[in-house]
Amino acid sequence: MRKKLIVGNWKMNLNTHQASVLVHRLEENIETHKDVDVVICPSVMSVQPLNLQVNKRKMKLGAQDAFYEDEGAYTGQVSAAMLHGVVEYCIVGHSERRHVFGETDDVIGKKLAAVVRNKIKPILCVGETSADRSGGETKQVLHDQVTADLRNLTDKEIQNIVIAYEPVWAIGTGDFAKPNQVKEAIEIIRHNVRELYGAKTEEGLRVLYGGSVKPDNAQSYMDVEGVDGLLVGGASLNYKQFSEIVASAHKSAEN
Ligand code: PGA
Numbered sequence: 001m002r003k004k005l006i007v008g009n010w011k012m013n014l015n016t017h018q019a020s021v022l023v024h025r026l027e028e029n030i031e032t033h034k035d036v037d038v039v040i041c042p043s044v045m046s047v048q049p050l051n052l053q054v055n056k057r058k059m060k061l062g063a064q065d066a067f068y069e070d071e072g073a074y075t076g077q078v079s080a081a082m083l084h085g086v087v088e089y090c091i092v093g094h095s096e097r098r099h100v101f102g103e104t105d106d107v108i109g110k111k112l113a114a115v116v117r118n119k120i121k122p123i124l125c126v127g128e129t130s131a132d133r134s135g136g137e138t139k140q141v142l143h144d145q146v147t148a149d150l151r152n153l154t155d156k157e158i159q160n161i162v163i164a165y166e167p168v169w170a171i172g173t174g175d176f177a178k179p180n181q182v183k184e185a186i187e188i189i190r191h192n193v194r195e196l197y198g199a200k201t202e203e204g205l206r207v208l209y210g211g212s213v214k215p216d217n218a219q220s221y222m223d224v225e226g227v228d229g230l231l232v233g234g235a236s237l238n239y240k241q242f243s244e245i246v247a248s249a250h251k252s253a254e255n
Pocket of ligand 1 (some may be wrong): 170172211231
């Protein structure tokens with residue numbers, strides 16, 4: 001049985017008190033299943049207090065970003081070394097980091113290596129913009145991101161990472177991707193990893209879909225071959241919706 005992974009990305013929402021209330025609600029509503037791992041990624045402000053609150057059998061904690069140096073004169077940054085022992089997962093290269101903060105594949109590759117070096121599981125986000133897609137560039141963009149972002153990792157390290165396919169045009173827009181578009185993109189990602197690092201590495205890799213996932217479309221993605229879970233933004237701030245998405249992952253894992 002391949003475990004499913006449902007990740008909630010809370011982005012820059014909720015202060016520590018609000019985050020704590022949401023964790024409480026989620027713990028009341030999410031049913032624990034052996035076949036589904038649930039990860040929540042609150043603001044970095046809240047990870048430390050939530051680490052004390054969260055019932056780790058129900059949910060794991062993740063960070064939304066981490067800097068690539070472990071320490072030093074980098075005002076405002078939080079390093080993966082600081083997150084070590086507090087979070088189990090860390091999102092790297094989210095499209096908002098790429099497009100709002102101008103992170104390049106060079107930076108993302110270094111961040112990925114830092115997260116792995118500090119024994120945190122990375123969730124690497126890749127995905128094309130709508131201009132890429134309409135220009136027929138999706139395959140090339142995914143290939144370039146996968147190749148450049150993974151370049152600092154060994155085959156063995158790649159076996160344990162998570163890649164999230166998140167088409168930029170589908171994030172926070174309600175314009176979600178069709179399951180066959182997701183299938184195609186995930187095949188491209190898996191194919192690239194297989195070509196570069198071999199079949200064994202590709203088999204170990206967990207691949208998620210993210211972009212306007214809601215309770216009513218979650219199941220359709222979970223049923224796509226090669227999809228191991230979901231990265232959920234907006235709907236992860238609503239405990240009812242997020243719990244329903246977790247339940248649908250369990251349902252598809254059972255089938
Ligand atoms: P969304 O965000 O579910 O609100 O589209 C997804 C993400 O940013 O990871």
